Amino acid sequence: MNVDQVKANKGKKKRNRLIFRTIVLVILLTAVVYALVSTVNKDVTKVDVGSKAPDFTLEQVNKNNELKTVKLSDLKGKGVMLNFWATYCKPCEAEMPYMEKLYPEYKEKGVEIVAVSLDATELVIDRFVDQYDLTFPIPHDKNGQVMDAYGVGPIPSTFFINPEGEVVEIVVGALTLDRLEGYLKQIQPK
Incomplete structure (x- = not known):
């Protein structure tokens, strides 16, 4: 070389x-x-207490409710309990009967309970809805866009939204009947 x-x-x-x-x-x-x-x-x-709740439109899963789609902005003037859950989540399952128990009373008082399912398929949601005879709106967030818009981490996560569309409380974890009713009273229209 x-x-x-x-x-x-x-x-x-x-x-x-x-x-x-x-x-x-x-x-x-x-x-x-x-x-x-x-x-x-x-x-x-990420949505924080005091911020405006991001609007969304999702298809309804449970057919026994009069709404075919759920659009948050259509609920303006009402208090909204926005719950993110899934059928495989045991704490989510534990709070569903409380939500169903309080729904008829608080619906009359101007509060809407919306439980956004994060499950993969509607079949499992349908079975769950039938098992617990749930009557409040249950839209399906198929691609997770609403979950992302709200910055949801662990489930259940619940956002309590006042009639003006502002988030007044965020609860991560399952709610007891008493706590749930207290938050619903807080967002009830005056």
């Missing part, structure tokens, strides 16, 4: 190292930008 070939090999190695380092740097910068954008988007979509 002559001197020119040795210099050429060293030049190729330097160029290859430079290309490799550049690729690693681009990947790292992309990851940092992605992390920053994700963090900013999470902060923007």
Whole structure:
């Protein structure tokens, strides 16, 4: 191997190292930008007490309710208990009878209970609705867009919305009958 070939090999190695380092740097910068954008988007979509509840439209699952679709803005002027749940969630299952028990009374008082199902299929939701004879609106968030808009983490998660559309309380975890009734009274139209 002559001197020119040795210099050429060293030049190729330097160029290859430079290309490799550049690729690693681009990947790292992309990851940092992605992390920053994700963090900013999470902060923007999270709903806090005092903020306006994001509007949504979802198809109704239980056919025994007069609503075919549930659109939050159509419920303006009413108090709304917006509950996120799933059939596989035992604490969710535990609070459903309380919601059903209070629904007729509070519906008359201007409060709507809306239980957004996060289940994968409507078949399991239908069975659950039939099992507990649920009459309040149960829309299905098939692709999780409403869950994301509200920043829902653990379930059950419940947002209590006053008649003006403002979130006044957020509860993560199952509600007892007494606690549930207290929150419903809080969002009841005056």
